[in-house]
Amino acid sequence: MAVFPPTSTASGPTTAERIRSACARGGGAMLAVEGLDPVATPVHQLLDDGSFAITVPTNGPLAGMVVDSGAAGVQAVLEMTDYAPxxxxxxxxxLVWIRGRVHCVPDAEVAEMLDLIATVDPNPALLQVNSGEGARSALMRLEIESVVVADSTGAESVGLGVLLQARPDPFCAMESCWLQHMESAHQDVVERLATRLPVTMRRGRVRPLGLDRYGVQLRVEDEDGDHDVRLPFAKPVDDVTGLSQAIRVLMGCPFINGLRARRLEHPGG
Structure with a gap:
């Protein structure tokens, strides 16, 4: 990934911030255990104690294996995929890989943990979990041993303490809507941002790839393959107004408070 930073102390999110944002976006997640087919985990919530709350099918072989393992738990890898919108x-x-051991959540603790998860992410999949007969999903806990993230820049690990201290990007919940709106209704914005790229990278199709408090990411699709480029803001931003102004600065737009600004802040316009 190429980076063309202006004078800035932070040109992009830390590894831990990227992982927390990927978790918060709630993309696809699979749990892999040796000897079994991977299973989808619609609930995968990082808890304050440094473990992941996950759900697996109650009637599947994985749930039975974890129950039979008792206090030892089962070695597993949780893979989370961050898809472009x-x-x-x-x-x-x-891709984020969380390696650790899976343990059952005691029946007496299930209701409290479900409430805890729902306060952060009211995922409808939580309704499939209960401690009685007929439950479609079993609530379990993944005790983390290691965390690794991989993207176009390579792979990097992050310590659990650093991960817990990090926070998701303040715009990650709105990112998908904004990028889709930018692509469908504001190609002029994409074209203006593309002028910041080296001339040799403007031959392909330029698409919006990511948006966070540190800058904008573009994907260039051409005959030679895909190339991801980050255009950093002059400084990180914390609210919608600051984000809109930072994008217009990248565009070279002199009308800081113009009509286009209001349209960018309200994608429905």
Missing amino acids: LPLREPVRS
Whole structure:
């Protein structure tokens, strides 16, 4: 990934911030255990104690294996996929692998943990979990041993303490809507941002790939493959007004408070 930073102390999110944002976006997640087919985990919530709350099918072999393992738990890898919100040629932006041991959540603790998860992410999949007969999903806990993220820049690990201190990007919940709106209704914005790219990278199709408090990411799709480029803001931003102004500065737009600004802040306009 190429980076063309202006004078800035932070040109992009830290590894831990990227992982927390990927978790918060709630993309696809699979749990892999040796000897079994991977299973989808519609609930995968990082808890304050440094473990992941996950759900697996109650009637599947994985749930039975974890129950039979008792206090030892089962070695597993949780893989989370961060997909781009646009139909790109290569839609995967990053992969996060969390390695650890899976344990059952005691029946007496299930209701409290479900409430805890719901306060952060009211996922409808939580309704499939209960401690009685007929439950479609079993609530379990993944005790983390290691965390690694991989994207177009390579792979990097992050310590659990650093991960817990990090926070998701303040715009990650709105990012998909904004990028889709930018692609469908504001191609002029994409074209203006593309002028910041080296001339040799303007031959292909330029698509919006990511948006966070540190800058904008573009994907260039051409005959030679895909190239991801980050255009950093002059400084990180914390609210919608600051984000809109920072984008217009990248565009070279002199009308800081013009009509286009209001349209960018309200994608429905």
